[in-house]
Amino acid sequence: MGPRGVLSDPQRLLVYESDGLTQYRFPPAAVVLPGSAREVRDVVRTLHGAGIPFVARGAGTGLSGGALALDGAVVVATTRLNRILELDVANRRARVQPGVINAQLTKAAAPHGLYYAPDPSSQSACTLGGNVAENSGGPHCLKYGVTNRYVTALTVVLPHGEMVELSTADPELGTLDLVGLFVGSEGCFGIVVEIEVELLPKPEGVRTLLALFDSLEEAGTAVSTIIGKGLLPAALEIMDRATIEAVEDSVFAAGIPRDTEAALVVEFDGVEGGLDAEMSEARSVCLECGAREVRTASTAADRDALWKGRKKAFGAMGRIAPDLLVQDATVPRSRLPEVLARIGEIGRRYGLRVANVFHAGDGNLHPNLLFDRNDPDELARVEKASREIMAVCIAAGGTITGEHGVGLDKRPYLPMVVPHPVLEAMGQVKAVFDPTGRCNPGKVLPDQYLPGNPSAPVGA
Amino acid sequence: MDEREREMAPGDGEAVGREEGHVQADAHRVRDEVASLLGQAALGNPATTGRQSHVPMAEPGSPDEAAALLRRAAEAGWRVLPMGAGLAPMDKGPADLLVSPRRMADVVQYEPADLTVEVGAGMLLEALDGELARHRQWLPILPPGGGAVTLGGLVAVGLPGALAMAYGGPRDQLLGLTMADARGRVLTLGGRVVKNVAGFDLVRLACGSRGTLGLICRVSFRLHPRPAVDRTLIWTGSTGPELVRLGRRLAELPFPFATLEIHGRRFGALPELDGGDWAITLRAVGSDAAVQGMVDAAVEVAGIPERSLDGPASERFGLAAARDEGAARPQHRRRVRPTELESVLHGVAMAAGPGDPEGASGSVVADLRSGMFRRLRARDQGLPPLSSMPGGVRKVHGGLRRVFDPRGILPGSWRDGWP
Numbered sequence: 001m002g003p004r005g006v007l008s009d010p011q012r013l014l015v016y017e018s019d020g021l022t023q024y025r026f027p028p029a030a031v032v033l034p035g036s037a038r039e040v041r042d043v044v045r046t047l048h049g050a051g052i053p054f055v056a057r058g059a060g061t062g063l064s065g066g067a068l069a070l071d072g073a074v075v076v077a078t079t080r081l082n083r084i085l086e087l088d089v090a091n092r093r094a095r096v097q098p099g100v101i102n103a104q105l106t107k108a109a110a111p112h113g114l115y116y117a118p119d120p121s122s123q124s125a126c127t128l129g130g131n132v133a134e135n136s137g138g139p140h141c142l143k144y145g146v147t148n149r150y151v152t153a154l155t156v157v158l159p160h161g162e163m164v165e166l167s168t169a170d171p172e173l174g175t176l177d178l179v180g181l182f183v184g185s186e187g188c189f190g191i192v193v194e195i196e197v198e199l200l201p202k203p204e205g206v207r208t209l210l211a212l213f214d215s216l217e218e219a220g221t222a223v224s225t226i227i228g229k230g231l232l233p234a235a236l237e238i239m240d241r242a243t244i245e246a247v248e249d250s251v252f253a254a255g256i257p258r259d260t261e262a263a264l265v266v267e268f269d270g271v272e273g274g275l276d277a278e279m280s281e282a283r284s285v286c287l288e289c290g291a292r293e294v295r296t297a298s299t300a301a302d303r304d305a306l307w308k309g310r311k312k313a314f315g316a317m318g319r320i321a322p323d324l325l326v327q328d329a330t331v332p333r334s335r336l337p338e339v340l341a342r343i344g345e346i347g348r349r350y351g352l353r354v355a356n357v358f359h360a361g362d363g364n365l366h367p368n369l370l371f372d373r374n375d376p377d378e379l380a381r382v383e384k385a386s387r388e389i390m391a392v393c394i395a396a397g398g399t400i401t402g403e404h405g406v407g408l409d410k411r412p413y414l415p416m417v418v419p420h421p422v423l424e425a426m427g428q429v430k431a432v433f434d435p436t437g438r439c440n441p442g443k444v445l446p447d448q449y450l451p452g453n454p455s456a457p458v459g460a
Numbered sequence: 461m462d463e464r465e466r467e468m469a470p471g472d473g474e475a476v477g478r479e480e481g482h483v484q485a486d487a488h489r490v491r492d493e494v495a496s497l498l499g500q501a502a503l504g505n506p507a508t509t510g511r512q513s514h515v516p517m518a519e520p521g522s523p524d525e526a527a528a529l530l531r532r533a534a535e536a537g538w539r540v541l542p543m544g545a546g547l548a549p550m551d552k553g554p555a556d557l558l559v560s561p562r563r564m565a566d567v568v569q570y571e572p573a574d575l576t577v578e579v580g581a582g583m584l585l586e587a588l589d590g591e592l593a594r595h596r597q598w599l600p601i602l603p604p605g606g607g608a609v610t611l612g613g614l615v616a617v618g619l620p621g622a623l624a625m626a627y628g629g630p631r632d633q634l635l636g637l638t639m640a641d642a643r644g645r646v647l648t649l650g651g652r653v654v655k656n657v658a659g660f661d662l663v664r665l666a667c668g669s670r671g672t673l674g675l676i677c678r679v680s681f682r683l684h685p686r687p688a689v690d691r692t693l694i695w696t697g698s699t700g701p702e703l704v705r706l707g708r709r710l711a712e713l714p715f716p717f718a719t720l721e722i723h724g725r726r727f728g729a730l731p732e733l734d735g736g737d738w739a740i741t742l743r744a745v746g747s748d749a750a751v752q753g754m755v756d757a758a759v760e761v762a763g764i765p766e767r768s769l770d771g772p773a774s775e776r777f778g779l780a781a782a783r784d785e786g787a788a789r790p791q792h793r794r795r796v797r798p799t800e801l802e803s804v805l806h807g808v809a810m811a812a813g814p815g816d817p818e819g820a821s822g823s824v825v826a827d828l829r830s831g832m833f834r835r836l837r838a839r840d841q842g843l844p845p846l847s848s849m850p851g852g853v854r855k856v857h858g859g860l861r862r863v864f865d866p867r868g869i870l871p872g873s874w875r876d877g878w879p
């Protein structure tokens with residue numbers, strides 16, 4: 001691969017020792033930067049032959065520690081695999097390498113009136129390979145669905161170094177939905193080297209509304225009422241007061257009064273003719289639910305202004321506390337107001353600052369716990385509060401992660417929502433792809449279910 | 461065991477051996493054992509499936525019962541064929557036992573406010589639809605067979621159907637499922653929330669697995685508001701390729717039409733399509749204003765349609781077309797690039813001249829946006845053998861099936877001759 005393709009200087013490895021979740025740090029043994037699918041295959045084959053574990057890495061924006069190199073693993077970074085291989089406008093398809101940045105695909109498709117639907121808030125940095133691995137969502141997934149709906153085929157390098165093409169279920173061929181299985185497998189089944197996705201035509205019209213509330217529960221009620229009315233917005237996003245304050249204190253100030261307890265972004269898109277009626281209905285719901293102010297936008301510039309706070313929330317938060325634990329859980333939408341209240345109460349009880357900014361329409365919560373890693377007592381409280389928040393979400397019929405994945409961080413929580421026989425089956429499925437457990441070791445499943453572990457259930 | 465099979469499981473600790481000449485299990489014994497394991501109530505009437513009437517049929521009443529039954533079947537080596545309403549042409553291998561989730565046909569949980577529902581896999585789509593209609597909600601899936609399919613069958617077969625380009629197919633609307641596998645495990649996969657990435661996605665794996673991994677006992681879906689306005693426009697014509705060109709122009713509009721298809725009408729049975737050998741159907745749903753906007757744009761491109769069906773008539777037509785498609789078997793499905801549709805249809809039109817002795821071979825439905833092509837040519841549609849797949853993928857398939865069915869009692873395994 002030549003010297004350009006391998007990094008081993010400890011200074012340069014520092015960048016790779018953590019991802020978006022900064023409390024874990026594991027420096028990799030080395031970093032390899034293949035320049036083609038074949039090079040990925042050759043690298044994996046060599047590592048397999050030498051018995052060396054490896055882990056794929058995209059942009060490292062993951063929020064569950066998924067791309068960290070455990071067990072002395074080598075990082076296989078997709079940075080150089082950043083080409084859009086084919087943009088088939090007439091068929092609304094694209095074939096890309098895994099290192100292509102999410103937003104770049106939409107940018108390339110835009111002149112043709114097309115776009116790539118899944119839009120994680122990190123879309124200007126995260127890679128499509130990472131999106132596939134995490135089955136990422138985004139604000140507009142409420143209406144359009146998450147990554148797995150748009151991936152139509154994958155080429156992957158299996159952990160023993162064989163390159164194969166995967167397809168969805170096809171009765172003619174008798175195939176299982178291996179694409180569906182691979183999407184969301186968090187880099188544990190192999191390395192994605194080529195992705196085929198479906199693109200959508202840009203909707204004819206878009207309308208956006210920003211409603212300001214005096215309580216988070218009111219905003220949550222507005223969300224469930226809008227959905228209950230049979231409206232299907234493209235996005236329904238909430239920011240709470242702590243987030244709004246952080247945004248307003250930052251260079252991203254969006255002009256939201258600092259005493260607003262919750263700001264709700266509602267966006268409709270689709271056929272131009274239908275949008276105004278939907279907007280006015282959503283507006284009435286917000287006012288009925290107690291909104292003190294509703295701002296609307298129909299031009300692109302005005303819409304950007306309303307979205308600004310939401311989009312920059314995460315970046316702004318980084319400025320108000322040294323460390324941030326981004327939680328991620330989903331609850332049934334009707335339980336939002338109650339669960340939000342419980343989370344607030346947990347934060348107060350542990351004396352922690354909690355800032356919520358989340359995909360409300362999907363019931364996908366992101367309570368961000370602010371802390372200082374150098375304060376061991378605070379760190380311990382963050383961990384306890386985190387666990388309690390998970391328990392509250394599960395008790396409400398929810399789950400421990402809606403889009404950030406299990407990775408390293410949520411492994412201990414997984415048995416809280418996934419029963420033993422299913423964990424066992426997941427371990428066996430992992431073993432089909434990776435019998436020795438050297439592909440992204442130590443992720444997703446608790447140790448006892450991972451292949452290569454002496455106590456793992458055999459069978460696959 | 462030949463070389464191929466050996467290659468499927470390198471380094472696999474378990475014994476893998478082709479079972480030569482499986483002897484049909486004694487039907488009386490199987491029936492007695494099912495009755496003693498699950499009670500008389502679990503013995504179904506195989507004649508109701510219209511096929512294999514000599515083969516005993518079990519109808520477990522719960523996922524636990526299904527798991528116990530499959531565990532027993534695996535011990536005894538009975539070849540088991542899971543089935544729903546019996547509409548889909550599944551593997552026609554010689555089964556010792558049919559298993560149906562028919563007695564699991566209740567709503568397990570329905571929260572209209574969450575727009576999610578969980579039901580027993582034996583429930584018929586039309587029964588669920590009736591329930592949802594009362595709350596003005598909708599599960600926008602139109603599988604071949606229409607409302608008469610079981611929800612378990614719909615998931616097990618997993619075909620996208622006519623509404624898939626607008627709403628996604630079963631795989632995209634499925635939130636979770638409970639499956640009994642041939643190890644005798646009850647696997648509760650996914651959940652009831654609309655976003656969930658807790659662990660590997662075995663839900664997607666089970667969807668479309670056609671009974672090869674276990675018996676699906678419960679399924680949960682995300683729902684949509686029932687559209688206020690529902691309209692289907694129909695244009696007919698005499699030449700397929702010409703109509704495809706028109707259809708492709710409609711497909712280029714930036715609108716979320718619920719359905720946009722071309723039908724080779726010649727041999728179909730839908731009176732709504734009368735008027736030519738070929739027809740385009742375009743279904744628009746949503747608010748009054750949204751539907752009007754879509755219809756206006758479509759008419760501008762394609763001219764005044766022959767027919768416009770509104771409300772219940774539009775809904776009925778969608779179901780009838782799906783039912784018609786389910787009735788026409790065996791079928792053949794293929795996905796082509798939408799831009800290739802014209803040349804493919806041209807080929808079909810040439811092959812299906814007026815004197816075409818095979819008749820049904822000219823019958824076709826194609827999704828103008830996805831390029832999904834159905835009923836192209838009559839062909840046997842059992843599960844093709846694993847050996848037809850490329851090596852690496854075949855190994856993965858074999859390995860995955862073995863996770864859920866190590867003794868090879870479920871369909872597909874028999875044909876492939878393993879274990």
Ligand SMILES: Cc1cc2nc3c(=O)[nH]c(=O)nc-3n(C[C@H](O)[C@H](O)[C@H](O)COP(=O)(O)OP(=O)(O)OC[C@H]3O[C@@H](n4cnc5c(N)ncnc54)[C@H](O)[C@@H]3O)c2cc1C
Pocket residue numbers: 019020055056057058059060061062063065066067068078098119120121122125126127128129130131132133134135136137138139186187188190191192193314315403404440
């Ligand atoms: C500010 C911010 C906002 C975010 N917002 C969202 C959001 O709205 N929605 C959302 O879903 N997520 C969000 N995330 C999380 C994160 O951006 C996504 O999970 C993203 O998909 C990760 O992509 P990445 O390229 O950074 O992957 P990485 O972090 O590099 O890797 C993530 C995982 O993918 C695996 N992986 C990467 N590339 C490949 C490959 N080619 N083959 C196989 N496995 C691979 C890695 O091994 C690892 O397990 C956000 C993160 C941040 C920091």
